[in-house]
Amino acid sequence: MTRPGPATDDEPRPAPPDTPDGGQISAADMMDRATEAAAFMKALAHEGRMMILCHLSDGEKTVSELEQLLGQRQAAVSQQLARLRAEGLVSCRRDGKARQYSVSDPRAAEVVGLMYRLFCAG
Numbered sequence: 568m569t570r571p572g573p574a575t576d577d578e579p580r581p582a583p584p585d586t587p588d589g590g591q592i593s594a595a596d597m598m599d600r601a602t603e604a605a606a607f608m609k610a611l612a613h614e615g616r617m618m619i620l621c622h623l624s625d626g627e628k629t630v631s632e633l634e635q636l637l638g639q640r641q642a643a644v645s646q647q648l649a650r651l652r653a654e655g656l657v658s659c660r661r662d663g664k665a666r667q668y669s670v671s672d673p674r675a676a677e678v679v680g681l682m683y684r685l686f687c688a689g
Contacts, residue, residue: 610654611678615639615647620670620679623657627667 592600611617615637622628622636633644648668651657658671670676 607654607674610650610656611675613647613650615643616651617679617682619644619647619651619668620656620675621683623668623670624676624679624683627669629662629665629667631665633668 611620618637619633622633628636630641630644630648633639633648634641637644648657648659652659656670656672656675657668659666659668661667670679
């Protein structure tokens with residue numbers, strides 16, 4: 568099997584992706600988006616955070632509920648929730664003394680759904 572190399576002058580080069588309005592995205596904008604996408608994927612690239620997002624995809628949960636579902640201690644769950652909140656992927660609301668956590672970024676919900684279909688669905 569040969570590895571694809573750089574395109575030569577006689578080979579067509581892929582066109583930059585189209586923007587929603589049908590235009591093409593500039594190389595600088597594409598780099599900005601690649602940087603944003605890499606940061607997004609880094610936030611998801613942890614088993615504990617991915618599991619939290621999977622469980623939150625079913626609806627709001629408290630830290631105590633997540634502790635039981637994950638079989639982890641409160642400190643570990645809270646640490647991962649803090650990272651997910653800092654990245655804007657989850658949000659929380661007060662419900663009496665408890666805090667209810669939910670997925671707040673639709674992109675995260677979509678990626679978690681895709682990962683579930685690829686890796687967990689039978």
